[in-house]
Amino acid sequence: MKKYNSFIMLLCLSSLLSGCAESNILDKIGLTTLVGYDLGTEDKMEITAVIREVNPEFQSNVEIITTENDTSKGNRMKANRKLSKKITVGQMRVILFGEKLAKENLHYYIDLNLENANVSNGLYMAVVEDETAPLLNYKYENIDDIGQHIFRLLEQNITQEYMISPTLHETAHDFYSIGRDIAMPIIKRDEEHIEMSGIALFKGGTMVSTLPVKDSFFVKLVRDSFKSGFFETNLKEEEMPPGLLKKPSSEIPIVFDAIRSKRELKLIDASTPEFDLNLKLKARVLEIYPDVNLGDPELVKKLEKTISKNLSNEISRVIAHAQEVESDIFGFGEKYRSTVRNSDLTKEKWHEMYKNMKVNVDIDFVILRNGVFE
Known part of the structure; x- marks a missing residue:
């Protein structure tokens, strides 16, 4: 009986310690849920990150930070200087590309995320009409977490088969396959809403044209x-x-x-x-x-x-x-x-x-x- 009571006490103590450890970890990190890439000035890379911060009481706050640098890591360092918590990318669910950047070449950005072991191959990728920064920084009346909102928008349209699936894994497969090219959804801001507006067509890593959103049905019929x-x-x-x-x-x-x-x-x-x-x-x-x-x-x-x-x-x-x-x-x-x-x-x-x-x-x-x- 004494051994049994000792085991229960150790189990409870372990649970308390693990709970404290989890609180301390969440208290020290910022969870990046979405990243938007744009062309910066003088060939620099502009990144807008949607970061969720969780305090010890498990209340969350969303920060949106735009930085510009020569590299992705340099942008992360700049963003870290603006936050009290270390930025992590393990919870990233969406990557967006500005239209101007997509018309240049996305090869570098596909490889950048594909080679990062902390980035999920199942995250979604999409193109934004114009640039990502204005869409993400806009103060929406009914959207508290823009990163989660865009993820759910893509997820439900893909699940219900209204739109093609553009995961990092699928995009990389299409990019490196001989005889297949990339296609991604296009999203845009319409007043207080964000909506699907079409499909981006790529030749290699470069966006060369678009199709209206109604044509996603025909594209999916031929592809899947x-x-x-x-x-x-x-x-x-x-x-x-x-x-x-x-x-x-x-x-x-x-x-x-x-x-x-x-x-x-x-x-x-x-x-x-x-x-x-x-x-x-x-x-x-x-x-x-x-x-x-x-x-x-x-x-x-x-x-x-x-x-x-x-x-x-x-x-x-x-x-x-x-x-x-x-x-x-x-x-x-x-x-x-x-x-x-x-x-x-x-x-x-x-x-x-x-x-x-x-x-x-x-x-x-x-x-x-x-x-x-x-």
Whole structure:
């Protein structure tokens, strides 16, 4: 019994000591949750860091510090001189890049964070319209922690499959792969809100173009497979099969969700090169306006074909734009390299071939018989 009581006392003492140690550690460090990179003056690096400080009572305070120096470590030293606590990066969740910097080259910044053992490979990366410093330093009325807010914004849009996933690991993979380029979400400030505004397309480490945010659905369809998802498109009156509309309308908005997709990419001609891209989609029509005649199974089949053609045209448009700016964010080059033996493919060689690539897009869209039909 005495041994048992002694064990309990030691256990309680250990818990108290560990609790004190944790308080002392949190009392001495500042947790960097987000870092924004911008072009500084005279080729310097400007960094804006969002730092959470926790006091012994576990109350937190958010500091936002902007510094400018020749190196990342130099910026950290400058930031440390402005704080009473040592800055750490182990809790960093987001890295943002100013648009001007992204148009220069992000190679150095990808390597910088990839080689830092304290930085998680799962953190998100995104581009900011204009510069990161004004977006992060703005005094928002309803946002207390800008770092956490932007992390949650990216996380929920990626989780719900509204946006492509841009983790450090995925970005580094795309950058170093022959036959694939980087794509990142773009965010901007709109008055008191921060919102997704598009997708940044890269050639190598340099941002070369953008796509509007609505095109993220098409980009994700070609790059990945959907497990859920939600999408809205507009069908033109001339696209609709006869007899489907109950009353004339110049445009028919249609919303579908519960999307399931399967992607098959096949190289059919290595010399051009030419690919067959087959996409099979199943989705539930959630909403359609104006009223349409969906009681006839034959008309439903015609609607499926109409949506298939619409999606095929949109995907072909997005691929054509990416080809025009020589940004293979879809990984066609990876498929080419894995299919063609001894291709000796290089990034430069593939970008030249990519411009003249041909893709035959075939969509098989199936409406799940629930939702609007019930």
